Amino acid sequence: MLEVDQLTTRYGAITALHGVTINVNAGEVVALVGPNGAGKTTLLNTVAGLLRPADGTVRFNGADITGAEPADLVRAGLALVPEHRRIFKDLTVEENLRLGGSTLRLHQRVSRVHEMADLFPVLRAKWSTSAGFLSGGEAQQLAVARALMCDPKLLLLDEPTLGLAPTLVDVVFDLLDRLRKEGRTLLVVEQNATRALQLADRGYILRTGHLVAEGSGADLAADQGLFESFIGGADGA
Amino acid sequence: MTKLIQTIVDGLGVGSTYALLALGISLIFGVMHLVNFAHGELITVGAYTSYFFFLHGGSWWWMPVAILASAALASVLTELVAFRWVRNASPFTLLLTSFALERLSHALWQIFISSKQRTFRKPKWVFNQFELLGIKFEVMDLVTIGVTAATMVVTAIVFKRTLFGVAVRGAAEDFDAARLMGVRANRVISGAFAFAGLLAGVAACLILMRTPSAEPTLGSDWLLKAVIAAVIGGLGSFTGAVMGGLVLGLLETLTRAYLPDVATGWDKFAPAAVYILIAAFFVIRPDGIFKVSHAERV
Amino acid sequence: MGAIGQRLGRSTIASAALLAVVWALTTAYTQTGGSSRVLLISEMLSNFILVLGMQVFIGNTGVLSFGHMAFAQIGAYATAIVAIPVAAKAKSLPDIPFGLADTHMGPVAATIFAVAVTMVIGAIFGIAVCRAGGLAPTMITLAALFVVDQVVKNWGELTRGAGGLTGIPIIRGNGWLWVGALVALVVAHQFQETRIGRFSIATREDELAAPALGIRLFSSRYAAWVVSMGLMALGGSLRAQSLGNVNPKQFTLDAGILILVMMVVGGMRTVSGAVLGTVIITAGNELFRQLGDPQRWDIERFPDLFLGATMLAVMILRPGGLLGDRDLAGWLRRTMYRRRMHEPVEPNPGSDTLHAKSIIVHFGGFTALDGASLSVRPGEVVGLIGPNGAGKTTLFNVITGLVDETDGTVMLGATDLTTAPPVLVARAGLARTFQNLRLFKNLSVRDNVALTSAVAARHRSHRLRPDVDDLLESAGLLEFADRAAGTLDYGNQRRLELARAVALAPEFLLLDEPTSGMSDTESLAMVESVRAMAAKVGAGVLVIDHDLGFITRISDHIVVLAEGQVLAEGTPDEVRANPAVAAAYLGSQA
Structure with a gap:
């Protein structure tokens, strides 16, 4: 479904991604883990069209989408829940959802907003509240709900549990599990590497902009050397 | 008491025109961090449009439509020919770009029309007076306040209820997040310029009904006041822009009316006093009444 | 004199x-x-x-x-x-x-x-x-x-x-x-x-x-x-x-704008630019005035068109002005520059310890730091690690005065820096670098370092001040000394930011992710760089990094932060062996 081939992305003088190749098949959950500064967020942002790659290609359902506008990608069925959630704090919960469905026709949008309210009862309770007043867990649910508005085939999630209390981490993982059971394809960047890999069908480990390991999620999670490959070994790698 | 009420009505009249302009400036600042010094030129565009139509048998019945349309069109055009090319530049560059446009606009009117004032008809009823509770009002006062209020309501509805309005507000807060929702950057910015143009068009109608004349530098004085109003309110804040406009209008008329009573012989410094108050305000609250924060990560 | x-x-x-x-x-x-x-x-x-x-x-x-x-x-x-x-x-x-x-x-x-x-x-x-x-x-x-x-x-x-x-x-x-x-x-x-x-x-x-x-x-x-x-x-x-x-x-205002245009068109950052702009605008104005003369093309106010169009073109095509940062005085300064040689002097190490005690920071409803404490002794290198969102940079910002703590104290020896603004913190002897690089991009590499050196001359005269060129040489930047800092490649920009901080002759260097964006070999080289540079001024180091290889090699002592609290601390080996640390990084099991 998603094929990323030899992707290189730079910020000015910094090369954040060095020719990374990954793929995600339809119906799969793929985890992307690694320490800070590994290039995970850069990878997702490049795929979603927020950043332009310096080199390499991205294909989605067979079509070349390298450097495409996010607006076109959303219409093609690819949505990103960005790092730090980035919900619109000045807008109400309902307005956030409406904006999430900006590519839909009016009647579709209205009915989809109501579906989201059913799916996420927490949000319904805060319907007309400014999103800035939501708690961390509520905000994360809103961010996911907002991305689901356009009914994406592939959902990219960047650090969905960042800054959440442990009980809320469970809520988010339950949500991911639910999405997976619905048959959505997910590419998840997660700091909670162990749990993410346990949930995922497959995983990739990224470090300093390079791919350092890939395999089935369970294998990677069980690997005793995971921590070392993750964080840069004592012998410096 | 009568004097006070009349002064306040005057102040609200001027202030609401400032508010309409300030709203447009604040809106554009919100989406692209541009303090648009070319915004006042939209009034000039409206003025010359009216002048042109009156030469060819215009009527005030439909003139507002022409003014609104021309102002909105001109606003979108400025984005297309100039601001689009400096979209990610520093606020300093953006501001100077708008200044360059303002200069160009002056020059073009002077070259293609004339630097002299061109006048046309005003609606007959504008300065008709009527009495309410023993106080004399001009019809135009009422029209100004009424039209502004109606425009504010429409603006509020657009930004609260329509997808376009929600998209603009979202983009003002976090442009990239809005793009991730499928909002097209070009479209939302063009739309914001068009809307700001419409607001300037409404302001232009109110200004032109009172003083039906066109000259190249017509927009500049209004613009400066409107920028000050927008910054007083807090750039990027819609409520702030309206408040800023009204506060500035009231401040001007109140000082002009009452400073002579308070300090005899100093009345000639009333306009200077307003600006000293404004300067003092910015020293105390550099971010305006409503601070709009855009977090920067260190 | x-x-x-x-x-x-x-x-x-x-x-x-x-x-x-x-x-x-x-x-x-x-x-x-x-x-x-x-x-x-x-x-x-x-x-x-x-x-x-x-x-x-x-x-x-x-x-x-x-x-x-x-x-x-x-x-x-x-x-x-x-x-x-x-x-x-x-x-x-x-x-x-x-x-x-x-x-x-x-x-x-x-x-x-x-x-x-x-x-x-x-x-x-x-x-x-x-x-x-x-x-x-x-x-x-x-x-x-x-x-x-x-x-x-x-x-x-x-x-x-x-x-x-x-x-x-x-x-x-x-x-x-x-x-x-x-x-x-x-x-x-x-x-x-x-x-x-x-x-x-x-x-x-x-x-x-x-x-x-x-x-x-x-x-x-x-x-x-x-x-x-x-x-x-x-x-x-x-x-x-x-x-x-x-x-x-x-x-x-219009007359003022004319002057402003002259300044901006030539390039406002330099005197040469201002001069060029004045000449160009005056000449252009006069030319267009003559062309617009009734005996010529008869165009009223033709110069205004020239002004507006020139300014618009410069803003779109060269926002820094025609000359940008090119400057006769700057050129003279560079060509007349002679390096003065200094006898190498032994640095005098600082004697104060840096303490951050029970720091609590709330952002709105979010608790970024929840009672974290750490201390760095003179000359010591302390590594600060922890997963994303643990509060490492917030702690840096609290210490350097950029963020106000809700509770807690920051002390440098007997000096209370708890409420000091950044400028006083720096003068007291804490020099920092930034996670996303904040160089003076349009200034030369040498000027970047010389600026802080000038601050040190004024406010840190009790400390031995390193020589600017000597610092540049140690950082391997001397050959680029006259280039604009923004034109360096990434690794060199990082090294320059380090040299700039060292030039303050600080008691402590606070480095926020000095190896971020670097390859493993570059990171390894950074270990030596940081140690050598800190030794030059006898400064202690507090360093945040996500690369454990780098942190283990460079640190005498490591503090692990998680969810705003100190999870563990000790020697690099102790921290590595601590299972809680691995769990904090990799997350708990489901």
């Missing part, structure tokens, strides 16, 4: 050279035409001084001002009021206050008087302008323009209102204007060479990094403001004395 003499000499050479070129051009021009050409040159010369006046403030601080013309106006009126002969004044200004009726000064005294008066009035406005951040200063200057305009128009006793004053004794010839221009050039050049001038440039380049290196925003901006006031007054005064009259129409 030698250095000061050298600077002054350099400024004078650069000024004289620039002026000689302008003089050659204008002489060629006036020789071939009538007396109207001489008038054009006098106008250009007074504009020249005004452009330099604006450049000193706007160009160096990056703060836009619309109000500068108001102060040229004050200068012009002050000149007129004291220069107009007593008899003439009795007629035009019969009710003149302050006993000015009997005052009469010659041209030189009047000019000096005008400059002094303007600088005093300007200094008062300047306090308001330089205090605020964001757009407020620009708005205050705009308000100042209107205030002065209104006062001039309405204070008839002193100014004769909107009609203006005539009868100012005219100085014949352009000689005085050339002298004035030379003075303005030397002042503008010299300001960029002084410590405070360079500080103001640093604040333009990065409003956040400058205070973090001990540079105070207000004082450097204020100095630029007051100096620029003097030049504006000089320009206004000489203009009044070359025209023989003053009136408010000469000092409108």
